[in-house]
Amino acid sequence: MATLHARSAARLMMAPAVVLLLGWMLVPLVMTLYFSFKRYLPLRGGDLGWTGFDNYVRFVTSSSFWPSVQATLIIVGGVLLITVVLGVLLALLLDQPMWGQGIVRILVIAPFFVMPTVSALVWKNMFMDPVNGLFAHLWKFFGLAPLEWLSQASLFSIILIVSWQWLPFATLILLTAIQSLDREQLEAGEIDGAPPLARFRHIILPHLGQAITIVILIQTIFLLSIFAEIFVTTQGSFGTRTLTYLIFQRVLESQNVGLGSAGGVYAIILANIVALFLMRIVGKNLDT
Amino acid sequence: MGHIVLENVEKSFGEVTVIPPLNLEMEDGEFVVFVGPSGCGKSTLLRLIAGLEDVTGGTIRIDGQDATAVPPAKRGLAMVFQSYALYPHMTVRKNITFPLRMAKLDQAEQKRRVEQAAAVLNLTEYLDRRPGQLSGGQRQRVAIGRAIVREPSAFLFDEPLSNLDAALRVGMRLEISELHERLKTTMIYVTHDQVEAMTMADKIVVLQAGRIEQVGSPLELYRTPRNRFVAGFIGSPKMNFLEGPEARKHDAQTIGIRPEHITPSSSEGTWKGRVGVAEHLGSDTFFHVHMEECAEPVTVRSGGEVDMHHGDTIYLTPDVEQIHRFDDQGLRIG
Numbered sequence: 001m002a003t004l005h006a007r008s009a010a011r012l013m014m015a016p017a018v019v020l021l022l023g024w025m026l027v028p029l030v031m032t033l034y035f036s037f038k039r040y041l042p043l044r045g046g047d048l049g050w051t052g053f054d055n056y057v058r059f060v061t062s063s064s065f066w067p068s069v070q071a072t073l074i075i076v077g078g079v080l081l082i083t084v085v086l087g088v089l090l091a092l093l094l095d096q097p098m099w100g101q102g103i104v105r106i107l108v109i110a111p112f113f114v115m116p117t118v119s120a121l122v123w124k125n126m127f128m129d130p131v132n133g134l135f136a137h138l139w140k141f142f143g144l145a146p147l148e149w150l151s152q153a154s155l156f157s158i159i160l161i162v163s164w165q166w167l168p169f170a171t172l173i174l175l176t177a178i179q180s181l182d183r184e185q186l187e188a189g190e191i192d193g194a195p196p197l198a199r200f201r202h203i204i205l206p207h208l209g210q211a212i213t214i215v216i217l218i219q220t221i222f223l224l225s226i227f228a229e230i231f232v233t234t235q236g237s238f239g240t241r242t243l244t245y246l247i248f249q250r251v252l253e254s255q256n257v258g259l260g261s262a263g264g265v266y267a268i269i270l271a272n273i274v275a276l277f278l279m280r281i282v283g284k285n286l287d288t
Numbered sequence: 289m290g291h292i293v294l295e296n297v298e299k300s301f302g303e304v305t306v307i308p309p310l311n312l313e314m315e316d317g318e319f320v321v322f323v324g325p326s327g328c329g330k331s332t333l334l335r336l337i338a339g340l341e342d343v344t345g346g347t348i349r350i351d352g353q354d355a356t357a358v359p360p361a362k363r364g365l366a367m368v369f370q371s372y373a374l375y376p377h378m379t380v381r382k383n384i385t386f387p388l389r390m391a392k393l394d395q396a397e398q399k400r401r402v403e404q405a406a407a408v409l410n411l412t413e414y415l416d417r418r419p420g421q422l423s424g425g426q427r428q429r430v431a432i433g434r435a436i437v438r439e440p441s442a443f444l445f446d447e448p449l450s451n452l453d454a455a456l457r458v459g460m461r462l463e464i465s466e467l468h469e470r471l472k473t474t475m476i477y478v479t480h481d482q483v484e485a486m487t488m489a490d491k492i493v494v495l496q497a498g499r500i501e502q503v504g505s506p507l508e509l510y511r512t513p514r515n516r517f518v519a520g521f522i523g524s525p526k527m528n529f530l531e532g533p534e535a536r537k538h539d540a541q542t543i544g545i546r547p548e549h550i551t552p553s554s555s556e557g558t559w560k561g562r563v564g565v566a567e568h569l570g571s572d573t574f575f576h577v578h579m580e581e582c583a584e585p586v587t588v589r590s591g592g593e594v595d596m597h598h599g600d601t602i603y604l605t606p607d608v609e610q611i612h613r614f615d616d617q618g619l620r621i622g
Contacts, residue, residue, distance in 0.1 A: 184369045184370070184373035185374075188369060188373035188374075189386075191338060191340070191361060193361035193391055203375060207376075207377070
């Protein structure tokens with residue numbers, strides 16, 4: 001509808017933002033690609049020249065590569081499963097009229113405001129510590145031997161911590177979606193003889209499809225790169241070394257920037273594969 | 289079957305009483321219309337019958353059974369909502385089949401009933417579309433189809449035509465009336481539009497503030513309104529009310545005369561006034577006449593070809609037989 005003049009003006013005004021964003025993303029990407037073809041060891045001689053695809057071959061043939069991809073996918077999948085299922089249930093619960101609704105809703109969002117490092121430390125020391133943790137006390141109360149969460153159930157522990165952080169996000173988006181459901185549809189379902197479970201399955205869940213898709217896509221973007229939770233708890237041991245963490249170790253612990261950069265490129269490829277799969281599976285929910 | 293009786297039914301939301309105790313009987317096969325201004329409790333009453341709201345007191349009987357505590361699905365009623373309440377992610381076929389699926393009818397029977405309903409409602413070509421791809425009138429028909437397939441003992445309509453444009457509304461009004469003729473099932477229909485009430489109903493229930501003002505056939509209400517409210521609500525354009533000396537001549541606090549019972553003339557008549565707005569509709573002409581005796585303009589209906597315009601002097605002669613008299617409580621005299 002806009003006139004030609006208004007359109008060119010709009011382009012001009014958007015230009016700074018576009019250029020800034022482009023620079024922001026393009027510069028690191030180009031630098032990563034540049035370093036990935038170099039043998040670059042900052043504390044052991046610095047820039048030692050081009051090496052071709054050596055870094056790529058070394059990263060992929062390392063024994064820790066595939067386990068790290070697996071750990072990444074398990075964590076992302078586990079967190080998605082827990083947050084979506086519990087998110088839907090919590091949203092249903094919070095949608096019920098109840099006393100103190102406002103306060104309860106604020107409490108539910110609260111974990112989202114806690115920094116990942118802090119929440120991971122709180123979980124590690126207050127809940128999962130095998131001696132002083134609340135879980136340890138709970139286990140002892142029932143006469144069981146306390147579980148060493150971070151070593152015996154390391155992946156699950158990480159999933160638990162990250163889920164706790166992301167549950168509020170899922171709940172909030174799903175709650176607003178539930179609230180936008182036309183009440184008359186539920187009443188029609190009631191008159192049509194659908195018991196509560198059938199109403200949930202046939203009316204509420206399809207209505208939530210779009211919101212669930214958005215939750216899954218946004219969370220995946222952030223979950224692929226979780227780092228702090230692993231750094232302050234297991235340090236990548238006990239099978240919790242994700243691809244992100246592996247790259248970190250290559251760059252900072254082994255001081256091999258070239259190898260780490262090659263890993264970074266693999267991470268980009270992995271993210272794109274995951275995104276492609278997700279769009280195939282849930283993307284169709286987005287067009288109505 | 290579809291004989292519904294309300295005994296002392298009342299409803300309050302917290303402190304606020306929406307419907308004081310009320311008695312009403314709906315015969316089997318009757319087309320009953322609840323009509324009243326918005327907020328008069330007519331929708332609430334319908335939802336009480338449907339079971340979507342719990343009664344605060346009283347008993348609802350459906351076909352002789354006490355249905356007060358029976359859940360909505362078990363009452364054997366079907367409801368058509370104002371927003372149609374179609375399930376947006378299901379096709380028309382699935383929407384109409386939904387109640388049958390929930391009742392676990394066998395596939396062949398489901399298919400038979402859906403095709404039958406679709407044929408009755410001219411929906412056959414749209415069965416595989418989604419509600420979002422249909423027009424308002426088609427959605428309305430899908431909603432009715434979803435109600436028909438259940439073969440309920442009574443249909444409940446909650447202002448089903450208020451989201452349609454005027455031309456479509458007239459068409460759907462006819463379709464619903466025809467449907468009633470064919471099915472002979474009890475229908476309870478809620479509307480704020482007295483034209484819908486007059487044209488469709490066997491029995492009109494006029495409600496105000498949760499109270500029943502009058503129950504009767506459309507012509508009964510038109511001829512002998514029980515009070516001023518009913519007199520003013522039924523009939524279009526509205527009845528004229530006159531107070532003061534004119535009313536005293538007839539031994540009443542207020543007299544009412546319908547626009548169609550006044551004969552206008554340019555030369556002689558009982559009352560003299562000045563034409564304000566003249567609405568020429570072709571078939572009819574409505575004059576809004578300003579008279580010295582009363583503050584409100586008097587509406588007069590006349591034939592299509594009357595040559596009188598704004599500012600002209602006009603003489604009015606009411607048909608004395610058709611004057612309604614009301615006392616100081618607003619109740620009908622005589």
